[in-house]
Amino acid sequence: MSxxxxxxxxxxxxxxxxxxxxxxxxxxxxxxxxxxxxxxxLEAYRSDLLQYGAYLDRRDGDLLTVxxxxxxxxxxxLAAGTAERGPVAPATLQRKAACLRSFYRHLRRQELIDHDPxxxxxxxxxxxxxxxxxxxxxxxxxxxxxxxxxxxxxxxxALLELMYACGxxxxxxxxxxxxxxxxxxxxxxxxxxxxxxxxxPVGREAVTAVRYYLRHGRPRLVGLREEPHLFxxxxxxxxxxxxxxxxVQGHAAAAGLQDRMSPHTLRHTFATHLLAxxxxxxxxxxxxxxxxxxxxxxxxHLSAERLKDQYFRAHxxxxxx
Numbered sequence: 001m002s003x004x005x006x007x008x009x010x011x012x013x014x015x016x017x018x019x020x021x022x023x024x025x026x027x028x029x030x031x032x033x034x035x036x037x038x039x040x041x042l043e044a045y046r047s048d049l050l051q052y053g054a055y056l057d058r059r060d061g062d063l064l065t066v067x068x069x070x071x072x073x074x075x076x077x078l079a080a081g082t083a084e085r086g087p088v089a090p091a092t093l094q095r096k097a098a099c100l101r102s103f104y105r106h107l108r109r110q111e112l113i114d115h116d117p118x119x120x121x122x123x124x125x126x127x128x129x130x131x132x133x134x135x136x137x138x139x140x141x142x143x144x145x146x147x148x149x150x151x152x153x154x155x156x157x158a159l160l161e162l163m164y165a166c167g168x169x170x171x172x173x174x175x176x177x178x179x180x181x182x183x184x185x186x187x188x189x190x191x192x193x194x195x196x197x198x199x200x201p202v203g204r205e206a207v208t209a210v211r212y213y214l215r216h217g218r219p220r221l222v223g224l225r226e227e228p229h230l231f232x233x234x235x236x237x238x239x240x241x242x243x244x245x246x247x248v249q250g251h252a253a254a255a256g257l258q259d260r261m262s263p264h265t266l267r268h269t270f271a272t273h274l275l276a277x278x279x280x281x282x283x284x285x286x287x288x289x290x291x292x293x294x295x296x297x298x299x300x301h302l303s304a305e306r307l308k309d310q311y312f313r314a315h316x317x318x319x320x321x
Contacts, residue, residue, distance in 0.1 A: 020053045020063050027106050036194045040171070048099040064107070068117045071100055075121075097121055131268040131298070132260055139164060139269060142261070143205075145251035152234065154217030156247050158209040159231055159239075163263065165206035166190065167270035167288055170241045170263040176230040178214070183207050192289035200287050271299040 028046060031037045037045075055074045056063060075097060081087035088096075101118040108116055134142065143164065146156035163173050172190045180189040186202045202210075210230075222236040229238035239247075244263055252261035267288070274284055285296040 020056070023063060023107065023112070024049045024053070024103075026110075027103055030106060031102075036196075038171075038193045038195065041193070044095060045099045045102075048096045049103065051096075052100065064113050066117055068120060071117055071121060074100075132265055133269040133272045134257070134260070134265060136273070138255070138257060138260075139273075141255040142251060142257060145254040151217040151220040154209075154213040155221065155231060156251060158206075158213035158217070159244070159247065160251065160266070161206040161209040162188075162202065163266045164270055165203040166200040167267045167274075168200075169267060170244050173263070174229070174231060174239050174241050174244055177228045178230050179228075181210060181230060183211050183214075190289065193291075196289060198286065198289045268299075271296070275299050 024046070027049075028042055031045065032042055052074060053063075055061075055077070056066070056070075059070075061070055075093055078088040078096065079093055097118075101121060104113065104116050104118045107113050143157070143160050146153045146160070159173065162168065166188060168176075168190060169192065172192060175191050176188065181202070182188070183202070186204075186207055187199050188202055189197055190200055191197055218230075218232060221232050221234065225236045227236055227238065231239040231244075233239050233243055241263075248261060248263045248266075249258065252258045271284060271288060274287075275281070281293065281296060281300065284299070285293050288296060290296045
């Protein structure tokens with residue numbers, strides 16, 4: 001039986017993958033412990049490399065002697081798709097190509113190969129789509145959707161307010177501990193990608209909602225359990241991302257926004273509304289936890305598109321009669 005990989009799944013123990021498995025485990029360990037990549041990224045790379053290993057195995061290919069054309073053929077096969085499986089999206093191909101480039105650079109650092117077969121590897125360019133955001137009125141409808149005085153309603157109001165107030169990712173919201181939020185100072189500590197921490201201001205409405213939830217809602221959900229997570233489920237355990245997704249979708253449906261909402265929509269909306277209000281791009285980068293400001297700049301395009309839309313809808317001489 002083959003040794004388990006970092007996520008507890010075993011690679012197929014064929015002649016090709018016995019050596020392949022060892023190199024993948026070593027690479028993932030390097031990414032986790034030296035590069036500090038997130039579990040989600042590690043899981044995606046593990047999946048990509050499993051798929052690549054199966055491709056090599058079907059062709060009796062050898063990990064350490066493949067050429068550029070072999071790897072390009074792997075990406076071409078994914079892009080073309082099959083009768084059973086459609087073509088892979090350009091964004092996913094970009095990730096798989098990045099994974100393979102990083103993998104072979106690692107093998108070269110280990111002096112297992114003397115050339116890099118991914119040196120000129122190209123994947124289809126990722127088409128940039130502007131993310132969907134909510135208007136101020138739509139945000140108000142969403143935040144008003146949790147009704148009643150039940151502990152779950154208090155939790156949901158606090159959760160939605162905090163995600164919009166701080167631009168949190170779903171994993172960051174569910175990963176919050178009670179001690180991560182300083183309501184008196186109006187600031188929270190978020191753990192982002194690669195376990196990087198950042199401090200984000202918390203607005204008045206979110207502070208009020210979280211404080212009320214902590215006093216009146218969370219104790220009734222947790223009971224006598226010692227649970228560190230800020231947001232908990234009906235049984236008092238930490239809320240999962242799947243649970244958060246259901247909460248957001250349920251209230252989005254109640255607000256008439258089900259076709260436009262995901263947890264990440266609140267993060268996009270947070271960024272767009274801050275920029276429209278005059279927030280500095282560098283400050284927004286810090287609050288979002290982006291390593292590269294180029295990632296943050298998409299919101300300048302989005303803000304400009306929204307301004308343009310507002311202009312053409314409002315200006316009396318912007319369009320012909």
